[in-house]
Amino acid sequence: xxxxxxxxxxxxxxxxxxxxxxxxxxxxxxxxxxxxxxxxxxxxxxxxxxxxxxxxxxxxxxxxxxxxxxxxxxxxxxxxxxxxxxxxxxxxxxxxxxxxxxxxxxxxxxxxxxxxxxxxxxxxxxxxxxxxxxxxxxxxxxxxxxxxxxxxxxxxxxxxxxxxxxxxxxxxxxxxxxxxxxxxxxxxxxxxxxxxxxxxxxxxxxxxxxxxxxxxxxxxxxxxxxxxxxxxxxxxxxxxxxxxxxxxxxxxxxxxxxxxxxxxxxxxxxxxxxxxxxxxxxxxxxxxxxxxxxxxxxxxxxxxxxxxxxxxxxxxxxxxxxxxxxxxxxxxxxxxxxxxxxxxxxxxxxxxxxxxxxxxxxxxxxxxxxxxxxxxxxxxxxxxxxxxxxxxxxxxxxxxxxxxxxxxxxxxxxxxxxxxxxxxxxxxxxxxxxxxxxxxxxxxxxxxxxxxxxxxxxxxxxxxxxxxxxxxxxxxxxxxxxxxxxxxxxxxxxxxxxxxxxxxxxxxxxxxxxxxxxxxxxxxxxxxxxxxxxxxxxxxxxxxxxxxxxxxxxxxxxxxxxxxxxxxxxxxxxxxxxxxxxxxxxxxxxxxxxxxxxxxxxxxxxxxxxxxxxxxxxxxxxxxxxxxxxxxxxxxxxxxxxxxxxxxxxxxxxxx
Numbered sequence: 001x002x003x004x005x006x007x008x009x010x011x012x013x014x015x016x017x018x019x020x021x022x023x024x025x026x027x028x029x030x031x032x033x034x035x036x037x038x039x040x041x042x043x044x045x046x047x048x049x050x051x052x053x054x055x056x057x058x059x060x061x062x063x064x065x066x067x068x069x070x071x072x073x074x075x076x077x078x079x080x081x082x083x084x085x086x087x088x089x090x091x092x093x094x095x096x097x098x099x100x101x102x103x104x105x106x107x108x109x110x111x112x113x114x115x116x117x118x119x120x121x122x123x124x125x126x127x128x129x130x131x132x133x134x135x136x137x138x139x140x141x142x143x144x145x146x147x148x149x150x151x152x153x154x155x156x157x158x159x160x161x162x163x164x165x166x167x168x169x170x171x172x173x174x175x176x177x178x179x180x181x182x183x184x185x186x187x188x189x190x191x192x193x194x195x196x197x198x199x200x201x202x203x204x205x206x207x208x209x210x211x212x213x214x215x216x217x218x219x220x221x222x223x224x225x226x227x228x229x230x231x232x233x234x235x236x237x238x239x240x241x242x243x244x245x246x247x248x249x250x251x252x253x254x255x256x257x258x259x260x261x262x263x264x265x266x267x268x269x270x271x272x273x274x275x276x277x278x279x280x281x282x283x284x285x286x287x288x289x290x291x292x293x294x295x296x297x298x299x300x301x302x303x304x305x306x307x308x309x310x311x312x313x314x315x316x317x318x319x320x321x322x323x324x325x326x327x328x329x330x331x332x333x334x335x336x337x338x339x340x341x342x343x344x345x346x347x348x349x350x351x352x353x354x355x356x357x358x359x360x361x362x363x364x365x366x367x368x369x370x371x372x373x374x375x376x377x378x379x380x381x382x383x384x385x386x387x388x389x390x391x392x393x394x395x396x397x398x399x400x401x402x403x404x405x406x407x408x409x410x411x412x413x414x415x416x417x418x419x420x421x422x423x424x425x426x427x428x429x430x431x432x433x434x435x436x437x438x439x440x441x442x443x444x445x446x447x448x449x450x451x452x453x454x455x456x457x458x459x460x461x462x463x464x465x466x467x468x469x470x471x472x473x474x475x476x477x478x479x480x481x482x483x484x485x486x487x488x489x490x491x492x493x494x495x496x497x498x499x500x501x502x503x504x505x506x507x508x509x510x511x512x513x514x515x516x517x518x519x520x521x522x523x524x525x526x527x528x529x530x531x532x533x534x535x536x537x538x539x540x541x542x543x544x545x546x547x548x549x550x551x552x553x554x555x556x557x558x559x560x561x562x563x564x565x566x567x568x569x570x571x572x573x574x575x576x577x578x579x580x581x582x583x584x585x586x587x588x589x590x591x592x593x594x595x596x597x598x599x600x601x602x603x604x605x606x607x608x609x610x611x612x613x614x615x616x617x618x619x620x621x622x623x624x625x626x627x628x629x630x631x632x633x634x635x636x637x638x639x640x641x642x643x644x645x646x647x648x649x650x651x652x653x654x655x656x
Contacts, residue, residue, distance in 0.1 A: 069096045073105075073152045082152055083198040083224060086171050089156035090199065098156060100149040103141030110138045110157040115167060126163055126188045127154070147188060155195035163189055170196040175203060182210040182242070190217020194224035207238035208246070209270070215248030215255070222259035225266075232265040240298070241273040253280025257287040260294065270298035271308070272332070278310030278317070285321035292327035300375070301335040311337040315357035322364035322371070330373035333361075334403065341380040343411045349380075358385040362392040365399070375403035376413075377437065383415030383422070390426035397432050403464060406440035407478075413441055420447035427454045437464030439474075439483050445521060448482035452489035459495040462486040467495070471502040475540070479508040484522025491529035491536075502538040506570070510544045520549045527553035534563035542572035542598065548580035555583040559590055567593055572628070573601040581608025585615035592619065596626040600656070604629070606638035613645035616652075626654040 071092070076084045088095055089107070098105040113134040127135065127150065135150060158167040164183040169175050170193075183189070190213040197203065206221075213221070218239065225234070239247050239256070247253065253276045260269070276284065276299065288294060299318075301308035309315060315338050322328070338358050341351040358381060365371070376389065386404070393399060404423065406413040414423060420443055427433065438451060439462075455462050463486055465472055474487070487505070490496045510523050523546055530536075541554065551574060558564055571584070581604045588594060599612070609629055616622055629642065646652060 065092055066094055068092050069094050071095060071098050071156075072100075073098050073149055074100045074146075077148050077152070080223070082148060082195050083155070083227070085152035086155040086196050086199045090171055095156075098149070098153055100141075100146055102143060103139055103145065103149055105149065105153045106138045106140075107153075107157045110135065110153050111159060113138065113158065115154070115158050115160040115162045126184070126186050127151075131162070148191070151188065151192045151195055154192060162192065165189060165192060167192070167196070170200060173200045173202055175200065177205040177207075178203060179205070179207045180211065181207060185211045185213070185217075187212075187214045187217040190214070191220040194220035197221070197224040198227040201233065203234050205236040205238075206234065207236070209238050209240040210242040211246060212244075213239070213246055213248070213252070215251040218247040218252035219255040222255040225259050226262050234265050236268040237266055238270040238298075239274070240270045241275070245273075245275040247271070247274050249275045250277045250280035250283075253277075254283050257283035260284065260287040260291050263291075264293050266294055268296040269294060272298045272300045273302060273306065274299075274308060275306070276308055276310065276314070278313040281309040281314035282317040285317040288321050288328070289324050292325070294327055296330040296373075297328055298332045299336075300332045301337070307335070307337040307342075309333070309336050312340045312354055312357040316360050319357070319360035319364045322361070322368050325368075326370050329370055331371065332375040334375045334377035334379065336379060338376065338379040339381055339385050343380070351380075353380070353382065355384050355388060359388050362388040365389070365392040365396050368396075369398050371399055373401040374399055377403045377405040378407045378411055378413055380411070381413055381415065381419070383418040386414040386419035387422045390422040393426050393433070394429050396430070399430075400432055401435040401464075402433060403437040404441070405437040405464070406442065411440065414438070416442050417444050417447035420451055424450050424454050427451070427458060427460060433458075433460060435461045435464060435466060438462050438486060439464070439479060440477060442480075443482040443486075445482050445485065448485035452485055455489050456493060459493060461490050461493075461496045463490045465490050465497055465500065468499050469497075470499055471504075472500055473504045474508070475504045475506040477508060479505070479510060481510060481512060481519050481522030483508075484510045485525050488522075488525040488529040491526065491533050494535075497533070498535060501535055501565075503536055504540040505544065506540045507543040510541075511546055511550050514545045518545075518547065520547075520553060523550040524553045527557035530554065530557040530564075531561050534561065534565060537565050538568040539566060540568075540570040541574065542570045544574055546571075546574040546576070548575075548577055548583070550574070551576050551580035552583040555580075555587040559587045564591070565593060566591070567595045567623075569594060569596070570598040571602070572598045576602040576604060576608070578605055578607040578611070581611050584608075585611040588612065588622070588624070589615035589619050592621040593623060595623050597624060598626075598628040599632065600628040600630040602632055604632040604634070604638075606635050606641070608632070609634055609638035610641040613641040617645050617648055622649065623651050624649070625651050627652060628656045630656045 071085070071088050073085055076082055085098065095107050097107060113131065115131050135153065136145070138153070139145060154162065154167055155171065161167065163185045164180045165185065166175055170178070178193070185208070189211065190208070193208070197206070208221070225237070241247070245252070247256065253271070253274070256271065260266070271284070281299070284299070288297070299308050307314070309318060315333070315336065318333065322331070337351065338361065340354045341349055343349050365374070381389065381404070393402070404414050414420065420438070420441070423438065427436070451462055454460070463474070510526070512519050546554070551571060558566060576584070576599065584599065588597065604612070609632060616624060642655065646655060
């Protein structure tokens with residue numbers, strides 16, 4: 001259609017009155033922006049906004065903030081500025097009513113509502129139950145209540161929490177980290193947070209993982225973050241999914257990408273397990289080709305079949321982005337079927353192997369000078385893909401951390417011993433890497449020893465342990481004897497694990513499967529590392545079926561280490577018999593620093609219990625305060641030995 005004539009002010013002098021007439025034709029969003037130009041425009045724009053948003057029928061328009069009693073929420077929402085409701089609740093002392101076509105909300109009544117719901121929040125719908133009933137009593141009007149009005153009322157005047165969202169604290173800008181993992185807030189919760197975030201100046205972190213925000217909730221949050229584009233305080237955003245997408249898949253990814261294109265403050269974003277697909281991944285990557293402030297990106301998938309980025313199709317967009325982005329220092333691409341194959345929970349492999357995607361990543365690594373941390377774990381790289389990455393890293397001088405680990409149940413990422421040769425060659429010439437993770441790759445003993453030899457020469461971790469790390473949890477990782485050799489390499493190097501004080505290796509297969517072939521080779525190498533490690537204070541080896549041979553090796557190593565600081569030792573469920581108990585006894589007889597020892601669920605019998613108790617009695621310097629003998633087939637003889645030991649051991653506080 002033909003353009004319509006626009007109002008002209010050319011015949012009027014440019015006075016404040018003329019400007020105010022002109023501003024009467026301007027949309028609400030522009031008026032809000034004009035407030036930031038200077039004091040003169042602030043006053044003019046505020047008067048026009050007051051008239052448009054706060055005039056009551058038959059009453060003069062308020063001229064200053066203290067006079068505002070009513071606020072038209074629909075106009076604000078239509079203008080894309082719903083968070084102004086929260087700002088109004090904080091800044092307008094006389095605000096009494098929120099209005100929407102046909103509806104009026106009593107602000108004072110909303111302030112009195114207790115939003116903290118007594119019912120199970122996992123079962124209660126967001127703003128459901130008694131809280132919703134109380135809020136509805138604050139609202140007059142007929143017809144279906146607009147959700148956006150209800151959320152604006154809560155953002156403006158709500159007290160307490162809704163599904164963990166600290167509404168009043170957020171409105172008062174007294175929250176620095178908003179962490180709401182798995183709170184079942186859904187779309188409405190995402191929208192409510194979006195109504196509050198733009199009025200917060202001190203927020204540094206938002207974590208809304210596992211909340212089923214959907215596309216609509218994600219869109220609202222991203223729009224809010226776009227308004228905060230000048231805010232450099234907010235650094236972290238976590239929107240990860242869990243059993244399914246959190247952000248609404250590719251559709252939600254589009255909104256995230258749009259936000260990343262303008263937000264200059266975020267340095268860390270997690271979009272893991274969100275079913276981004278190729279389309280969503282492409283949008284994110286294109287945004288990051290321009291965004292130079294984001295440092296860490298988490299877009300991992302699931303190793304058992306759920307690629308986050310769309311598999312081999314999506315990885316090409318990631319590679320293209322990495323080839324030009326100079327800002328990212330860390331990216332997690334684990335579990336994304338980068339070579340087109342994946343392994344299910346039974347260990348069966350699916351898909352068709354291809355190196356196209358991983359070669360594209362390798363080529364990007366050759367030219368990328370910013371990345372210092374890269375995870376390609378659980379991707380079925382096999383030997384050919386591993387070779388491509390390793391050849392690229394022979395030239396790369398900036399990457400410091402690399403995760404190539406496999407995983408449960410039988411996921412071989414690097415191609416076993418064949419791939420390990422390429423890794424060892426690369427480690428021998430790369431001058432930057434200090435941390436790698438090669439666990440869970442179905443190596444054989446010889447390839448594990450080969451890697452350990454290179455790692456010790458270069459001072460490199462093979463198990464992903466950071467040099468300043470104090471605790472390491474490797475429980476339930478399905479680690480096998482060759483993995484124990486890699487762990488031993490780390491434990492024997494002070495430069496790698498000098499800060500490590502607590503190590504959990506429980507529920508693995510360090511001596512092989514309980515129903516398979518037993519070997520003490522791996523645990524013996526770990527024991528050798530314990531002979532020289534002087535920093536560990538807690539060691540958990542439970543549920544590994546070490547048997548007497550493995551326990552003997554560990555106890556002899558601890559006994560021989562005059563610098564050991566071990567205080568907590570857990571040997572539960574390891575098939576220890578009387579022979580192994582004798583090794584434990586010899587250790588506790590001379591180890592003064594031990595404060596807790598768990599020998600439960602073994603097969604010590606009376607003979608083994610007597611040996612341990614006698615050793616404890618003999619150690620006049622013992623600090624043992626907790627001892628667990630449960631489920632060891634103890635008879636009267638063993639019970640008498642325990643009673644005798646307890647009677648003379650002053651430090652012992654707990655015994656089972």
